[in-house]
Amino acid sequence: MNLDVLANAWDGTTSVGYPLLFGLVLLGSVVPVVPTGLVVGTAAAFAMTTDNLGLPLVLAVATLAALTGDLITFAIARFGGPSAVRWLIRGQHAERVDEVREQFRVHGWQIVVAGRLLPAGRIPVLVAAGALAYPWRRLVPASLLAAFLWALAYALLGVVSGGIFDSPLIAMLVATVLVLAVSAAMNVVSSRRRRVPAAPEPEPCESV
Structure with missing residues (x-):
């Protein structure tokens, strides 16, 4: 992600900044080719150091965009057929998707929220929701909460960097480093948790 391009776009009119x-x-919520957390973090840092973007609107726009992307992904998983599901879960481990599906049957909306916040959790959760025909009336509020918490978390990283540095570019650079560091730490924790085998259930004692 080129910070100069973002800074130049956001340094113009708000009619360009918020749509961008x-x-x-x-785009990153439907096709994972854009580091969406990085975009939100740098936008928040830019909003803290200039008057071109407002932090509340950055948070609102990021939440709405993430929610829209998640609902589109869910609709593809639910109505797109097997080929669409295979396209969504490309690069995902099949056992991971099956595991999330079983968890989804028990926890429901909590898994939707957790899937948004955990690395590589969003797509398996939305695919599981689509496969189980999870009701829209439950999915939309859960996805809205998840999108807001996600946007808030990454915006806070931008707020921290923007509160320390006056230069928009430096604040955006520091926000980038913070986002990458947090993402890397979360990936390490998530991968270690997946590698830890579940404790075996104790065998029932036979009566004498």
């Missing part, structure tokens, strides 16, 4: 933020987050 929305479009990048939406």
Whole structure:
């Protein structure tokens, strides 16, 4: 992600800045080719150091874009057929998707929220929701909460960097480093948790 390009776009009129933020987050939420957390973090850092973007609107736009992307992904998983599902889960481990599906049957909306916040958790959760025909009336509020918490978490990283540095570019650079560091730490924790085998259940004692 080129910070100069983002800075130049956001340094112009708000008629460009907010649609660009929305479009990048939406695109990355459907097709994971854009580091959406990085976009939100740098936008928040830019909003803290200039008057061209407002932090509340950055948070609102990022939340709406993430929610829209998640609902589109869910609709593809539910109505797109087997080929669409295979396209969604490309690069995902099949056992991971099956594991999330079983968890989804028990926890429901909590898994939707957790899937948004955990690395590589969003797609398996939305695919599981689509396969189980999870009701829209339950999915939309859960996805809205998940999108808001996700946008808030990455915006806070931008707020931290923007509160320390006055230069928009330096603040965006520091926000980038913070986002990458947090993402890397979360990936390490998540991978270690997946490698830890579940404790075996104790065998029932036979009566004498």
